[in-house]
Amino acid sequence: MTRDIQSAPAKGEPVLRLRGISKNFGAVSALTDIELDVNGGEVVALVGDNGAGKSTLVKILAGVHQPSAGTIEFCGEGVTLDNPAKALGLGIATVFQDLALCENLDVVANLFLGHELAPWQLDEVAMEVRAWTLLRELAARIPSVRQPIASLSGGQRQTVAIARSLLLDPKLIMLDEPTAALGVAQTAEVLNLIERVRDRGLGVIIISHNMEDVRAVADRIVVLRLGRNNGVFLPDASNHDLVTAITGATENAVSRRLDRKTGLANEQSGGAA
Numbered sequence: 001m002t003r004d005i006q007s008a009p010a011k012g013e014p015v016l017r018l019r020g021i022s023k024n025f026g027a028v029s030a031l032t033d034i035e036l037d038v039n040g041g042e043v044v045a046l047v048g049d050n051g052a053g054k055s056t057l058v059k060i061l062a063g064v065h066q067p068s069a070g071t072i073e074f075c076g077e078g079v080t081l082d083n084p085a086k087a088l089g090l091g092i093a094t095v096f097q098d099l100a101l102c103e104n105l106d107v108v109a110n111l112f113l114g115h116e117l118a119p120w121q122l123d124e125v126a127m128e129v130r131a132w133t134l135l136r137e138l139a140a141r142i143p144s145v146r147q148p149i150a151s152l153s154g155g156q157r158q159t160v161a162i163a164r165s166l167l168l169d170p171k172l173i174m175l176d177e178p179t180a181a182l183g184v185a186q187t188a189e190v191l192n193l194i195e196r197v198r199d200r201g202l203g204v205i206i207i208s209h210n211m212e213d214v215r216a217v218a219d220r221i222v223v224l225r226l227g228r229n230n231g232v233f234l235p236d237a238s239n240h241d242l243v244t245a246i247t248g249a250t251e252n253a254v255s256r257r258l259d260r261k262t263g264l265a266n267e268q269s270g271g272a273a
């Protein structure tokens, strides 16, 4: 059922609390003893190298995978997320990287796709008004809600996918690489949108490999490495500390490269002064 997007949790209230979450796929331990806390009105970035376990954790919260061990508290209550419908019903929305939009349908149709139970589902005018209202509330830049998805930019598509997930009035929204493959302006637009979603009081989990985007929008950065927690950072943490937590090595190619670049920039600014 579709509800109004205003009824989000109060800011700062715990939305999600994971303790001891583990997930084994046969002999592979994808996650071991994971802790994660997300509050209302907070963006938490989940970062880690390939294979760190980010997608597995998101899929557990989306009800796609069942944890092998551990507890999930959602809005103060212990829950089991047996399937995606249960997670959605509780208020956990996920925007996967493929966005799952229908290219040939317009924005309105995509927003309401799958919400067949809504009373106004077949009322085209009501759906269009609701689509405009929602997109305006999000200050989204979509020229026309009657445009087919195929004609929209990557940033606009991401916006439609996020708006669609908000129609179900979630308390937590998970975004998998929302800025991957976007240009500078589109990335800024999506980051602004994430901030507006946060300002509504929702908890937001964002998976990203882009540290610049993570720093720009996250309130906390949670690092996973080899399926385990490997540090929680504020966005002003140094690149060196973040890269060290992500890769597990204090001396590595990424941090050497960053140090070289920083050194070069300092030399240049020193020379110019």
Ligand SMILES: Nc1ncnc2c1ncn2[C@@H]1O[C@H](COP(=O)(O)OP(=O)(O)OP(=O)(O)O)[C@@H](O)[C@H]1O
Pocket (backbone or CB within 6 Å): 025, 028, 029, 030, 048, 049, 050, 051, 052, 053, 054, 055, 056, 057
């Ligand atoms: N369905 C599955 N069956 C078996 N092993 C899996 C399955 N899904 C994930 N894994 C394993 O779990 C580990 C964590 O993978 P996961 O995809 O969660 O990492 P990730 O951090 O999302 O990586 P990436 O950034 O590359 O998407 C990897 O070793 C992966 O091979």
